[in-house]
Amino acid sequence: MAEHTEGRRLPPLPGLIAGGLVILGVLLSMFVAEGLLVVAGLGAFGPGILRELGWLKDQDEFQRQAAHRAGYHAYLIGGLATVLVVSGLRWRETNEGSAEWIMLILVILWMTGLFSALLAYWGARKTASRVLLTFGSFWAVFVIASVIGESDDTAEFLLGVLMSFVVVAPFFVLAWTAGRWPRRTGAALLTVSALFLVMFVAPQGASSLKLSSILVTDTLLLVPLIASGIALLRDEGSDDPDRDESDDDGAPPDVVG
Amino acid sequence: MTQQELADRVGVTRQTILSIERGRYNPSVGLALRLARTFGVAVEVLFEIEGEEHHG
Numbered sequence: 001m002a003e004h005t006e007g008r009r010l011p012p013l014p015g016l017i018a019g020g021l022v023i024l025g026v027l028l029s030m031f032v033a034e035g036l037l038v039v040a041g042l043g044a045f046g047p048g049i050l051r052e053l054g055w056l057k058d059q060d061e062f063q064r065q066a067a068h069r070a071g072y073h074a075y076l077i078g079g080l081a082t083v084l085v086v087s088g089l090r091w092r093e094t095n096e097g098s099a100e101w102i103m104l105i106l107v108i109l110w111m112t113g114l115f116s117a118l119l120a121y122w123g124a125r126k127t128a129s130r131v132l133l134t135f136g137s138f139w140a141v142f143v144i145a146s147v148i149g150e151s152d153d154t155a156e157f158l159l160g161v162l163m164s165f166v167v168v169a170p171f172f173v174l175a176w177t178a179g180r181w182p183r184r185t186g187a188a189l190l191t192v193s194a195l196f197l198v199m200f201v202a203p204q205g206a207s208s209l210k211l212s213s214i215l216v217t218d219t220l221l222l223v224p225l226i227a228s229g230i231a232l233l234r235d236e237g238s239d240d241p242d243r244d245e246s247d248d249d250g251a252p253p254d255v256v257g
Numbered sequence: 258m259t260q261q262e263l264a265d266r267v268g269v270t271r272q273t274i275l276s277i278e279r280g281r282y283n284p285s286v287g288l289a290l291r292l293a294r295t296f297g298v299a300v301e302v303l304f305e306i307e308g309e310e311h312h313g
Contacts, residue, residue, distance in 0.1 A: 062273035062282050121272060123281060 014058050018043040044110065066120035073116040078109035107219050115227045124235040128178040128185070128228035135224070136171030143167060178232060186232030193226045267291040 025040025048067065050056035059067065085101045118127045147160035170192075178185045200218070260278075264271045267288060276282035277292075284292065293300040 060269040060273050061285050061288060062269065062276055065282070120281070121276070123279070 012058050014047045014056060018047045021046070062120075066117050069120060070113040070116035074109045074113035077112040078105055081105050081108045104215050104219060108223065111219065111223045112227075115224065119231055124228075124231035125179045125182050128182070128189070128232050129175045131224045131228050132171045132175035132178065135221075136168050136175065139171065140164065140168040178228070182232040182235040186229045186235070189225050189229030189232065193222055193229060196222065196225075263292075263295065266295050 021043025022040045025037055025043060028036035028039055047056060051059060082105050085105060089095060143164035144161060147157060147164060174185055174188060260274045261271045264274045269288065277284055289300050289304060293303055
């Protein structure tokens with residue numbers, strides 16, 4: 001239809017402001033006062049509310065449809081998570097750790113909406129590939145930093161770095177295979193996620209406070225992997241290793257607000 | 258014409274044009290008409306129902 005184009009544009013201003021408020025709110029809540037998390041909430045939800053009121057008109061029809069679909073998905077998954085958490089707390093007749101459980105639901109809501117929007121913008125293969133690359137990169141930095149911090153001996157340091165690549169390499173391998181063999185990669189991701197659930201999440205403590213805090217971390221790790229796996233399994237394209245999806249500008253969707 | 262130029266002419270983002278080309282998004286009637294007008298062709302030249310053959 002049209003020639004492929006030149007470079008990338010900056011994200012729109014409302015998205016930048018919203019993202020800045022989210023980061024600012026998180027930092028303020030960590031280092032100044034926990035109640036200042038409300039600043040992050042303004043960034044996360046403010047632009048969307050302004051758009052629905054018709055006071056902010058910065059999205060075209062495709063972006064609005066993607067946002068509405070992401071919101072519906074977040075409502076479904078977040079609603080289910082809320083019912084499960086409330087049911088669990090009532091079953092155990094406790095409200096201990098309620099704030100952490102609420103944070104967990106918010107994390108699930110936000111991640112579901114984000115992932116749904118990414119799928120709308122990038123498609124399953126590119127989304128899964130970039131998620132895995134991001135995970136692999138962060139984990140590589142974390143593992144190497146741990147090795148540097150704990151090793152005094154050069155040989156021990158080199159062995160630690162080598163072992164870290166063994167841990168990190170599967171993420172990069174799966175990021176590559178996601179674009180070429182999506183269904184097989186999706187099955188692999190779901191298998192790895194199931195193993196992680198069984199081996200690490202399930203045995204974690206019985207205390208509701210500890211469990212909810214740990215689950216936030218597990219959710220941040222598992223939800224993208226599980227969602228990527230499901231999206232790849234449902235990918236309707238052929239397992240064509242020569243298929244190239246590198247044409248889009250790669251700009252992230254305006255999903256903060 | 259580049260994707261960005263086309264997007265600017267019809268009032269959408271380049272990502273939207275890309276999604277239409279990839280078959281990931283079906284545009285509204287208004288956008289489809291604007292696209293057809295930009296290229297100077299009928300809407301049916303740009304869009305067809307999946308599975309139907311286009312007889313030129």
